[in-house]
Amino acid sequence: MRRARPLLGTIVEIEVDGVAQADAERAIARAFEAVSLVQRLMSFHDAGSDIGRINRAAFRKPVAVHPWTARVLRHAAAFHAASNGLFDCAVGFELMRRELLPSNDLDHVCKGDFSAVRLSEDRSVRLTAAVAIDLGGIAKGYAVDRAVASLRAAGVRCATVNAGGDLRVMGEIDQPIHVHVPGRGLLQAGLLRNGAIATSSSFATVGRNGAPESPDSTADRRAYSVVAPSCIVADSLTKILVQSGEPQHPCFGRFGATAFISGGDLQSMAA
Incomplete structure (x- = not known):
């Protein structure tokens, strides 16, 4: 069974095999819910998302975030450090300057890099400089992983999740x-x-x-x-x-x- 929905700025497709139709429908629906949650938490465009709140307030005070957002930020920090800065999610300023992202309520944002991001054990985020985070280069992959985890928890053993070219296969085939x-x-x-x-x-x-x-x-x-x-x-x-x-x-x-x-x-x- 294959289903598709517009999410994450692309079309997300989920296909499962070896499961009864009713069970497949439920499993796919839950997997899409996981993808939708990633979108709600990590959208640059939504001022109320975790990323929207970080970009607007974390340079003044700590901002508490969802465990999934914290996990993605930790991954982003690891990739930033391992690549000597080649991977950098603090690119909001550059993307807004090129009018590739909206700048609503973000006139304070300055150029910088991901080293300005501080994540505490209590999942609060603060910025040492007024950078803007955009997780467009990592969140889609995480959403695919969350969908696969949801399918596995529902008992699915063979599935494919594709989010605009970010693809994960589960199963022995x-x-x-x-x-x-x-x-x-x-x-x-x-x-x-x-x-x-x-x-x-x-x-x-x-x-x-x-x-x-x-x-x-x-x-x-x-x-x-x-x-x-x-x-x-x-x-x-x-x-x-x-x-x-x-x-x-x-x-x-x-x-x-x-x-x-x-x-x-x-x-x-x-x-």
Whole structure:
């Protein structure tokens, strides 16, 4: 059974096998609820979300957040440290400057990096500088992982969750995987079992070096993919791959991931 809903700024698809129809419907509905909660907690656009409250107040006082938000922020801090700043979720200022994100009530925001974020044991967040956090480069992967966890808790043993190219497969059956290469469409990349893959492009990534103003004919037309045990890792590490251009970057081995860059003929470089 396969179901799809518009969430996280994309179409999220959930497919399950080996479960009775009624049980599958219930399991899929709960999995979508998990994805919806991630969206509500971590939306940059919603002033009342955890991220909205952090960006508006945490430079003045600590802001308490949901356990899921705290977990994603801890992952973001780990990726930021391991990549020497290549992975950075404190890119709100740059995205607002380029009018890629709204700046409502955020005139105070300044340029900075994720080192300004402090997360306490009680899940309160404070900012040492008035940066703006955007979890667009990590939350989608986490949402996929939460959906898979929900399906597993419901007794599902074989499933696929796909959120706009952030994909995780659960089960002992090899699943064919396709990568979207800019200008070439979907090309087969291999088989995946009990793992995750995420793919990004250079014009979809913002980090330490900023982002292109807009994709054009001179833009990098390659696809940057990472395979990892979890989708939060795969999703996040694609940003490091795009900026470093190095499938052998030490971050991939550290987090149990494999990276490859796909061109027009889908030549791959394995970490």
